[in-house]
Amino acid sequence: MSEVHQIPRDQVIKYLVGLFDQRGDSLYAGEPVSQTEHALQAASFAEAEGASSPLITAALLHDVGHLLTTLPEDCAEQGIDSEHESLGAEWLETYFGPEVTEPIRLHVAAKRYRCAVDSEYHATLSDASRLSLQLQGGPFTSDEVTQFDKHPQARDALRLRLWDEAAKIPNHVTPTLTHFQTYLEESLRPC
Ligand SMILES: [Fe+2]
Known part of the structure; x- marks a missing residue:
């Protein structure tokens, strides 16, 4: 599903910026912002709340x-789950620790969790x-809610989810990449 391969650690940030x-x-499929605008807004909300670098x-x-992914942007409309959260987390875990990758892996689960606990x-x-x-x-079912609560990064994933939902504001001014x-450099795994 991915069209990219692992790259040397000292080039990963440059690679991500290039991406x-x-x-x-x-x-950002179905939303009034681009992928980059969405990412920058989510990161700026995290920064404004004093979140950690990871x-x-x-x-x-x-x-x-x-x-x-090589899947089309509108794959959800075609009934296809891109599983982008797993794809992203698995690719990133070569370079970043669980404080970065697990909130990413869980940010879809966090939506399913919140739908279950917040009417x-x-x-x-x-x-x-x-x-x-x-x-x-x-x-989530009640059993899935219980399992999610046990995950060490569950709270961070729920915080990320809130920034994700908020990061869809057209023409919102943010810092650049x-x-x-x-923050990316500070969060890289040690050599
Ligand atoms: Fe998002």
Whole structure:
């Protein structure tokens, strides 16, 4: 499903910036912002809340799976779950630790969790997010809620989910990718 291969660690940040340059202008499917705008807004919300460098990095990269996949942007409308959260997390874990990769891996599960525990949350989702929710398995069962709560990165994934939902504001001014590169560098796994 991915058209990319692993690359040397000392080139990964440059590679990620290039990925946004090449594919980030594509629309975030069904939303009024591009992939890059969505990522920058999520990261800026995380930064504004004083999140850690790994969690700001996770916010910036949470949808990188959409940039790595060869599936079309409108695959959800075709009834296909891109599983972008797993694709992104698995690709990133060569370079970043679980503080970055697990909130990314869990950010779809966090939507399913919140739909199960917060009766008003579903109504706040965008149409595109509601469509993908059905493909992703719908709200969690009570057993799934219990399992999710046990995950060490569950709280961070829920925070990321809130930034993700908020990061769909047309023409919202944010810092550039260059501003966030420091957080990525601080979050890289040690050599
Ligand atoms: Fe997102």
